[in-house]
Amino acid sequence: MGDKIYRVDMNTLSYSIEDVPSDWLGLGGRGLTSTIIAKEVDPECHPLGPNNKMVFAPGLLSGTSAANSGRNSLGAKSPLTGGIKESNVGGTSAGIFSKLGVKALIIEGIPQDESKFYQLHVTKEKVEFIEVPELVGKDNYEVLDTMLEKYDKKVAVMSIGRPGENCMLTANVSVKDPQGKLRSHGRGGLGAVMGSKKIKCITVDAEKYKEVTIADPEKFKAASKIFTQALQKNPISGEGLPAYGTNVLVNIINEAGGLPTRNFRAGKYEFAENICGETMAEIINSRDGKTTHACHAGCVIQCSQVYNDKENNYLTSGFEYEMIWAFGANLGIKDLDQIAKIDALMDDLGLDAIETGVALGLAVDAGILEYGDGEKAYSLIADDLANATPLGRIIGSGTEILGKIYGLVRVPTVKGQAIPAYEPRAIKGQGVTYVTSPMGADHTAGYAVATNILNSGGFVDPLKKDGQVELSRNLQIATAAVDSTGMCIFVAFPALDEPECLPALIDMINARFGINLTGDDVTNLGKSILKLEKEFNDKAGLTKADDRIPEFMKYEKLPPHNTIWDFTNEEIDAFWDF
């Protein structure tokens, strides 16, 4: 294959296009980003200093016709967690990188002149460094519009808004989706790393790309068909998610008593009905929106949507459960339109919805705003955070730092990263994922909600400790492998429940590259990725003491089940016995 490694040095504003080292040939997505970061980045380096690197890598199946294979991984040492980070995204970048033959884009160094921001334009033949003074201080949509005027409409665009320029830890890297809207490499403050490297946006040429080569097209086609059918027949990926989007979860998780409410003070939200997926679908339908929408080409789940305002004008898309929870139950807002307006704002600015929403929930404890005050929440983001006022800087630094600034104890983070929309005390398998994942509190790293709540892959009682460590371990191993394929996390449901799904996925990889992976190979890949990431974190200074739930969850009972986090340290530390 003609894939190459594209390597950019921001210090010298130079690049090289390199052959792929033999031991990276079989890697993609998270497997490749974590391998490169672990090999090339000093774990002790400052995440915003000259020795950190950013690595973009499409998944192994990205660019093919395989359903849901359009995820792109971004890796770096995270300024939020202090450990290794991989954050993957839909949008168009994975497919375009793959079709252009970019196995990975590695970005090193920091410009000597820190007063300028650059656009990197990646084509088959070269990387251009373009000064973009006119885009400094602008946000994602203006950057996107500027690039769409300049290039073919299919150009891939990755950009940061003002929070990224300001190196805020809530800043994400935003990516153009097929409809010209935005998706996000959301977590870990990777937008700050891009800002530290003085890169305002990266564009990837989509004019000269070719379809990716498939070693065995017949085999690929057959496996792809089985895989797609498995996705479609599974009740979660085939029905629930398409009908209500990820927001189908509000009622389910609320019913289970695991919807973190008002900064993790309860597991049920009395206004869940106002913000749930069913209500959202009604609103969307009544306003000529779209309840289904693909974040990347080839998606058959289409869990995204187009959400219009009361005048039936476009308001936002990619309006996800995590966002709706973070500003809904967690911040006590019950007006979905208000949350949608904040969602659109945060897309434009390029902010991690979870980190920002949880930080605002904690900001209530700090006396900065009151629960349910959506206007104030909007203004804190639009006026303070975007303009980097001192208060905006505080919120933009995320939950952990905000907690330190105000001397707060009830700070819902693991490894410095905010806990997402599933209460660890009520959905304990998910809590095990939060504390053990090398990524910090991350719901996608091992989605135990599937088996704790959705009866996917069997059932493990969410309120009890039994079996949770094993469940999370198996899911995290599988997820690390899946994150290397370019597949979206929601293939987990058919993979857990439809016996033909995983073999078909492996067959597609084999057919694509002309290799012969077995199921064991895939499991071993997942294990080796996790161990590699753990080893990086160990060297970076993370320890068992970082594999811990916030202390207050150990002594504060969560209504309605009145459960606490009751794992011993030894039970948690046993996670790594594999």
Place this chain on the structure above:
Amino acid sequence: MGDKIYRVDMNTLSYSIEDVPSDWLGLGGRGLTSTIIAKEVDPECHPLGPNNKMVFAPGLLSGTSAANSGRNSLGAKSPLTGGIKESNVGGTSAGIFSKLGVKALIIEGIPQDESKFYQLHVTKEKVEFIEVPELVGKDNYEVLDTMLEKYDKKVAVMSIGRPGENCMLTANVSVKDPQGKLRSHGRGGLGAVMGSKKIKCITVDAEKYKEVTIADPEKFKAASKIFTQALQKNPISGEGLPAYGTNVLVNIINEAGGLPTRNFRAGKYEFAENICGETMAEIINSRDGKTTHACHAGCVIQCSQVYNDKENNYLTSGFEYEMIWAFGANLGIKDLDQIAKIDALMDDLGLDAIETGVALGLAVDAGILEYGDGEKAYSLIADDLANATPLGRIIGSGTEILGKIYGLVRVPTVKGQAIPAYEPRAIKGQGVTYVTSPMGADHTAGYAVATNILNSGGFVDPLKKDGQVELSRNLQIATAAVDSTGMCIFVAFPALDEPECLPALIDMINARFGINLTGDDVTNLGKSILKLEKEFNDKAGLTKADDRIPEFMKYEKLPPHNTIWDFTNEEIDAFWDF
């Protein structure tokens, strides 16, 4: 001996007076605080949560007539470093605790009603919990004056100002000195721990105390005489420090190229002459101030002073080198009166001069103020920090957090604590102490400046790596032991250079308690304290990666010597091979 452990539970507002466990009998000061913290505090607990404890313990010789024995130790898990902390102070508390028979005061828990602040009044027989609504929002001098009206003038007072109430990480615990001025348990954010426990002040009754009993008064008297003479004949403790105070160091360290200037961008300050000890002594003498002043009873060094304003009115005292450096060379201010005015303000508020000054130096990089703008620096503390505005909260959170909030890379901290007034790249032995001390960057933990610059204890070239790890190790071991005696750090100079000094110190301890310690016993005590503290930190999640200099010092040359920090990780990690 009739010494007791006084144990206070803020959760239940109750106390107990307990016998001293046998294995604590031979411990005092840092040895005792670190032992109790290591035994009773979960290293993984939140430092501001209900499971942290504060432990006050006077030194073994405190309360006796031994010269310079009036240091009191305060221990806790530090909210600034995340590790164990001991910070000792002069003032009157050590002597009064000892004479009252309080071996240690342990404070646990947090009140259920978090809306109130308390005064703890400790007498021989009991501990009173007094609500002090009238003192909430007040600063140290008002608290002190209130207590001096209420009690005998000799009452010991330990208090926090508004920064401590607000749980800021720059907050210290202030202690009344013999003249009714203030000294500080300065480092590690211990004022925030006191604030989290809702304690505004602690008073210790001085009416009913007795002189401490001495097992062998004759032997004590003889040893004490030798010890005092050693202090007086040593050129540093007997001449330099009395004449110019600690600020004698400005010219010396500047001359050596190791005075950190403008946030650690150079080792020489062009206005050193304006702020040096010699200039200060001239100013003091011209304004009827005092160039010598004892921070605690029995001090024969008297490195403190009384600094008057231009109208010859009292402005400040305890006006130390670290303070003058932090706001002078580090922040580019050259007007000593302006620095003195800030010093007085910070005493009243209860702020760590090093942490606050270094944070402000970094704030220049963040665009918050400009070098040399003393008016603005004053206002940022008096208006913003004191009133806990968002900007004040940022500065009050200290250097490390400020760096994270603004995405800065040149952040001069170790283990989250600001580096003091000696440049690690130019005084490398001191740098070894910064990176290896369990306390975080702390100049007093192993004062290698003595041997690198002052030719005390021999000479080790400050610009070279050779011998520095051994030097720092030996000093840190000795210091851990000395910090247990109640002795001030400046006994280090005669202890290093006058052969009769250390034996006399050990003889005093033996005579006080009727025991038979040898020099080896003292060395072993120092070693065991360091190892105990290290073990706590390991369990708290600190690792080798925390024993590191800020990365920028590894690649940025420091003028005028143009040296970098060139130790390998292995060389530093070898510190712990003992």
